[in-house]
Amino acid sequence: MSSKFGRIIAGLLTAIFLASCASYQPTSRGIASTDEEQLMELHFQALINGQAPEQEMIDYIDRLVNLLILTNKDIATFEKELDAKIAIRKKNSRAVIEEPLASKTYTKLLKKWKLKDRYTAEIAYFYLRCLEMRTDKSLSNAEHQRIKHIQQNTATYLANTQDLQRVELQELMTKLSEVFTAFVQAYKEDYAAKHGGVVPPVDDTDAASGFGQALFGSTTDLYAYIKTHNTTTYTPSTPADQKRQAEFISTIDQDLGLIEDPDRDVQSVQDLTCKDGKQICISTGEAGNIVGKVFPKGVWAFTFDDGPAKSTTNMLAALASYSDNVNPHAKATFFQLANAAPKFPDTVKAQFDAGYPLENHSFTHPDLAKSSVNRVHEINDSNVVLTKEYQKIQSDYVIQYFRCPYGSCYAPKVPAVRQMIADQKQVHVYWRIDSLDWKLLNGPKVSALVTKQMQLLDHGVILMHDIHPTTIDAVKLVLAWMKDQNNNKNAKYKMVTIPEAVDLVNGAH
Amino acid sequence: MVFKRWLALFATVFLLSCAGAPPAPLQNLDSRTDELLNTYSLEQLDVAATYLTELIVAGVNGGKKPQRVLSCDPKRGVADTWMMPLKSLIDSKISRVQELYLKMPEEKRIRQWNACEKTCSCGVYGTLLQGIDESRLKPADIALRDQLLKKQGALSEKATRTCAKQAQWFCGSPLMAYLGSPTP
Numbered sequence: 001m002s003s004k005f006g007r008i009i010a011g012l013l014t015a016i017f018l019a020s021c022a023s024y025q026p027t028s029r030g031i032a033s034t035d036e037e038q039l040m041e042l043h044f045q046a047l048i049n050g051q052a053p054e055q056e057m058i059d060y061i062d063r064l065v066n067l068l069i070l071t072n073k074d075i076a077t078f079e080k081e082l083d084a085k086i087a088i089r090k091k092n093s094r095a096v097i098e099e100p101l102a103s104k105t106y107t108k109l110l111k112k113w114k115l116k117d118r119y120t121a122e123i124a125y126f127y128l129r130c131l132e133m134r135t136d137k138s139l140s141n142a143e144h145q146r147i148k149h150i151q152q153n154t155a156t157y158l159a160n161t162q163d164l165q166r167v168e169l170q171e172l173m174t175k176l177s178e179v180f181t182a183f184v185q186a187y188k189e190d191y192a193a194k195h196g197g198v199v200p201p202v203d204d205t206d207a208a209s210g211f212g213q214a215l216f217g218s219t220t221d222l223y224a225y226i227k228t229h230n231t232t233t234y235t236p237s238t239p240a241d242q243k244r245q246a247e248f249i250s251t252i253d254q255d256l257g258l259i260e261d262p263d264r265d266v267q268s269v270q271d272l273t274c275k276d277g278k279q280i281c282i283s284t285g286e287a288g289n290i291v292g293k294v295f296p297k298g299v300w301a302f303t304f305d306d307g308p309a310k311s312t313t314n315m316l317a318a319l320a321s322y323s324d325n326v327n328p329h330a331k332a333t334f335f336q337l338a339n340a341a342p343k344f345p346d347t348v349k350a351q352f353d354a355g356y357p358l359e360n361h362s363f364t365h366p367d368l369a370k371s372s373v374n375r376v377h378e379i380n381d382s383n384v385v386l387t388k389e390y391q392k393i394q395s396d397y398v399i400q401y402f403r404c405p406y407g408s409c410y411a412p413k414v415p416a417v418r419q420m421i422a423d424q425k426q427v428h429v430y431w432r433i434d435s436l437d438w439k440l441l442n443g444p445k446v447s448a449l450v451t452k453q454m455q456l457l458d459h460g461v462i463l464m465h466d467i468h469p470t471t472i473d474a475v476k477l478v479l480a481w482m483k484d485q486n487n488n489k490n491a492k493y494k495m496v497t498i499p500e501a502v503d504l505v506n507g508a509h
Numbered sequence: 510m511v512f513k514r515w516l517a518l519f520a521t522v523f524l525l526s527c528a529g530a531p532p533a534p535l536q537n538l539d540s541r542t543d544e545l546l547n548t549y550s551l552e553q554l555d556v557a558a559t560y561l562t563e564l565i566v567a568g569v570n571g572g573k574k575p576q577r578v579l580s581c582d583p584k585r586g587v588a589d590t591w592m593m594p595l596k597s598l599i600d601s602k603i604s605r606v607q608e609l610y611l612k613m614p615e616e617k618r619i620r621q622w623n624a625c626e627k628t629c630s631c632g633v634y635g636t637l638l639q640g641i642d643e644s645r646l647k648p649a650d651i652a653l654r655d656q657l658l659k660k661q662g663a664l665s666e667k668a669t670r671t672c673a674k675q676a677q678w679f680c681g682s683p684l685m686a687y688l689g690s691p692t693p
Contacts, residue, residue, distance in 0.1 A: 365600075367542075367597040367601075369538055370538050370539050370542065371537065371538065371539060372539045405597075406593040406594065406596055406597040407593045408593065408594070408597065434589065434592065434593075436562055436565065436566075436592065438596065438636070439558055439559070439562050439592075439596075439632065440562065440566075440662075441632050441635070441658055441661045441662045442661070442662035442663070442664075443662075445566075445662075448570075449565075449566060449569055452569050452570065453569055456569075467639075469658075470658070470662055
């Protein structure tokens, strides 16, 4: 009886679930991120509560880091291979090779980018969770020690594998701040418990800092790293740490051969782009997409899109009057629309006279990711029109950079568009700070958003629009802040144009 | 005992069938955006942008854990990546409705737009007028444009947050799914 009943129930359940599976839809990236986090959390808990949690966690992260290193290597190889295919195709369009952007190599590259993101996210997640757990007062001292070791190991791995930069810096800062607030609270409670409820007599910040450091020493390491996060290599400060780093690197080298990766079947190809160790060059890969992450410390490229417009003249005036101890004058790069530039010949001339590079931002500002857009018109024709306009003033002027409207061809989303840009011998320029000036429409608010991020991120490309009068107010405020930092606070915020930034980055190699 | 075996079998069948379910093919970007542009009003799209901006600004101001705005707040980094595809939608919507708005009787338009604080749409109405060549605008429209942009810029933090909270429909909406998809 019970067998029959069981069969009926199970049959019913199976039918219901099969029906629900049939309508299964893949969740979108943003919504799925919560599920991914849940999975990572489950994994984290499993490791933390395992038989030998510290060792299990270290082994696991060790493996993740090794996979990450392999993935990075593969990405570099696939990019070279893809660039080689593209170069062959450019030289001889009838060559019998796979269509580059429909090739297996490209598929592998996409896969590897995805893997890289996953591995990095997982390591960063574990690190942040450890950091968080260390403020949990319900844990015993032994548990705190264990978590501390795990977190230190994660931090070292992150730093050693040069991937801490990929962890959202802002997130870390927020997390640190939360931890610090918890220190302050814990310190106050601790003090009050020991002194019959009396409030601590000394300044919270110093005392809590000491208290926090005594409990959670390695946050200072992280602060130190954040201060110097522009350097891509973590340099240990003590000989013992240096030795540990050397040992770690040699271990990784040995491990490289041990990890199996089903996609590692790539033959080496000739490096046809970014020769001589250059980091930025014409490429459909990451090297051909300027974000500013590889700029030297303190270097910022201000960029203005969508002009020229009536307000551009005022923007030029705001920039013209600027100088500080680091910057003899302001520098900026303008990404212009081909349907606007011919209407403002005097403005274009003034921009040339002031020495600002003028670059391409398409013909009519469409979303180039849409297939209905006439991409040839927007990329190639705009180039012809803008070049003609610019060459009226400087006969040998060549447009070297392109920025897609809405940043919609930030690799690898629209490979075909990126290929068209590369075919024009131009490098795509993205950004690191979005000023949101088009939305905020308020000088002080935009300025606050930009300067706060400049302090956090240290270097990169800033996106603004010279078509909004309020952006001029914002630029004035950002410049005033920068002048104060450079002249009075010993800071070194250096303004560069995009071509100068590229020279700085490539010249350094 | 038998029941347990059946349950195990059921679980296996379930897992196998789910693992093998083919992912639905992605719709073409153009048709997806068309659908969204037909679904959402300009005001709704702009409120969604206000919501994301609020998250980004709060995230950058950071320090303390940013106060939650809605139940589905994405992380700052995610909100950052959603802004541009959303701006693309707003611009497309503006170009669709620009002429319609201009054809509205002037008095009605001015009355509706002067009350823009209620719909949190001062900025987007101002931007709409900003996108039209001044030679095509009447003096009253030029004055209205400047006034709308000024109103948007003068929004207090509290008012901005109230506007951001108006985007409650955004959680779990097709717009959110679109922005969160790999190629919005």
